Amino acid sequence: MKLAVLVSGGGTNLQAIIDxxxxxxxxxxxxxxxxxxxxxxxxxxxxxxxxxxxxxVERKACASKEExxxxxxxxxxxxxxxxxxxxxxxxxxxxxxxxxWQHKIINIHPALLPxxxxxxxxxxxxxxGVKFSGCTxxxxxxxxxSGPIILQKVVPVMDDDTEDxxxxxxxxxxxxxxxxxxxxxxxxxLTIEGRKVKVKA
Ligand code: GRF
Numbered sequence: 001m002k003l004a005v006l007v008s009g010g011g012t013n014l015q016a017i018i019d020x021x022x023x024x025x026x027x028x029x030x031x032x033x034x035x036x037x038x039x040x041x042x043x044x045x046x047x048x049x050x051x052x053x054x055x056x057v058e059r060k061a062c063a064s065k066e067e068x069x070x071x072x073x074x075x076x077x078x079x080x081x082x083x084x085x086x087x088x089x090x091x092x093x094x095x096x097x098x099x100x101w102q103h104k105i106i107n108i109h110p111a112l113l114p115x116x117x118x119x120x121x122x123x124x125x126x127x128x129g130v131k132f133s134g135c136t137x138x139x140x141x142x143x144x145x146s147g148p149i150i151l152q153k154v155v156p157v158m159d160d161d162t163e164d165x166x167x168x169x170x171x172x173x174x175x176x177x178x179x180x181x182x183x184x185x186x187x188x189x190l191t192i193e194g195r196k197v198k199v200k201a
Pocket of ligand 1: 007008009010011012013014043087088089108109110171174
């Protein structure tokens with residue numbers, strides 16, 4: 001199964017996926033291409049070190065969001081990708097793009113959705129005073145962090161947590177959650193029934 005991973009930053013989630021494939025934890029899946037909206041994203045260096053094709057599509061080099069997404073779509077189709085993985089990708093994809101790739105885009109969000117969608121999920125959790133937070137891997141729909149949930153990992157929120165200390169604790173779980181979800185997908189164990197994702201035993 002051919003994956004594309006979309007990144008914008010450091011790429012620690014990408015690295016977790018690379019490592020899970022290289023170690024054989026995830027079988028019958030390969031990363032065909034890593035695409036970033038940031039040409040200088042360290043995630044691209046991680047991909048290059050792993051001999052994975054990289055493509056940078058700069059938004060400001062495109063006349064419109066449609067052109068930007070058309071370039072991303074072309075890169076995905078050129079490699080025959082079957083699943084698009086958003087791993088620290090910081091752009092909102094249009095409803096048209098999401099509909100074209102319906103049920104073929106997976107995202108990881110650093111909070112227990114539906115709590116704290118959007119930016120700075122970790123900060124929202126600390127500011128709200130919740131006792132638990134975590135991360136969510138979900139299929140992307142046309143909303144913001146609102147698609148069917150594949151799996152979640154929970155972490156405690158300590159009284160003296162800052163946004164950064166909580167983010168670090170959640171990130172450890174992200175690196176477990178994303179490979180776990182991709183393994184289930186690659187093994188054909190995920191089915192979507194309305195809002196629900198059922199995992200075959
Ligand atoms: C992670 O917290 C992820 O949940 C969020 O972006 C952060 C950095 O991800 N979407 P990465 O290290 O670039 O994979």
